[in-house]
Amino acid sequence: MANQPENYGLGTLALHAGQSDDSATHACAVPIYATASYNFTSTEHAAELFALKEPGNIYSRLTNPTNDVLEKRLAALDGSVGALCFASGQAAITAAVLTLAHAGENFLASKSLYGGTTTLFSQTFKKFGVEARFFDASKPEQIAALADGNTRCVYLESVGNPKNDVPDFRAIAEAAHSLGVPVIVDNTVTTPMLFRPMEHGADIVVYSTTKFIGGHGVHVGGAVVDCGTFQWAEAPQRWPDFAAPDPAYHGLVFTEALKPLGNLAYIVHMRTHWLRDTGACMSPFAAFLFLLGLETLHLRMPRHCDNALAVAKWLAAHPAVAWVNYPGLPGHPDQANVEKYLPRGAGAIMGFGIKGGKESGRVFIDNVRLAKHLANIGDAKTLVIQPATTTHQQLTDEEQLAAGVTPEFIRLSVGLEDLADILADLDQALRKAVDCAACGCAGGQA
């Protein structure tokens, strides 16, 4: 007997979830609904839609049928109640946090984050009166020590990019929940194929779909996923946006009004306020590309992990390499958490340092041929970059070290090429890097 949709595996969900038959055309692929607006059937219909009394499309800044399939599919993959697409990962992260924390309030964030997120939190949010307090993700006890009555959420990454630390999610979630605040996990580098944050206490998940979900480096995008686990109505004074009458919608109480549909107050409020008002919506063409990417995510992630583990082992044994940082290698500082939380694979991102330090790292990067030197991760192709001089350049020295970014750190995002070709490319560039560092020449002209 065929499995029922609610029991489908992740691969089947990645191919089918959220799509129903297009009654107009019976198109098998998800159509790109390239429209800004939607016809109203009557003035009454228009008024009902604007009052949120009837579900339906008004304008593509708020809803679009192509995006809707992607949102439902992402929600299904994370076993959650709803999702919302954004124009980029950064737009999604901004929405996820600022829907909870307002001027005069604060939130707690791991020190090991994507560089753009650290800058967003420490510099840009500060200008609007929202304070980020940074904690060491390996010390969950810091959460209670840093929090106060104005703390609104705890934010971390599933595997820190690029530090490659793997936190104890359960301990962090318990610390957050005992303060009465939700946990947001950026699951970009693991994706639901390797890690489902809700199973380990997260309440909200964010993605840069630009990376593995899209998988081919063709579009920037992001999403927020609401696990539906956090009970806003238990503390209406703390969460008036969700659990008290909303003046922007004639006194509607989101938790009450949405009850028949599920615990959707956070994600619906985000759509009807943050996305409506600030407008960083995803284009339906981008949603189409991310849906296409999702169709093979369950095949790509295991191959990414297999290639990455083999590359990490090979690098660790290479005479030119000083150290390798990959969560899947035995002896990683978070090995116990890796075993507990990432049994399906430790992802494709690693860091390593070459003997000869920063300078030989520069020569290495200038000499890779197959690997692409660019600011991205999670492409089907192998990518390299030196974070200290690029992605994490805006951070202070202290912030860089907390994020695992030493001057010689090279970040590798291992792709899906034939392993032998990846290794051959790394090997020829490594040989040039150490030879040149030793002889002092300008490097790599051979």
Ligand SMILES: *Cc1c(COP(=O)(O)O)cnc(C)c1O
């Ligand atoms: C790239 C990235 C982001 C930012 O996403 P954009 O789509 O580039 O805006 C956020 N978090 C992580 C972990 C990332 O790798």
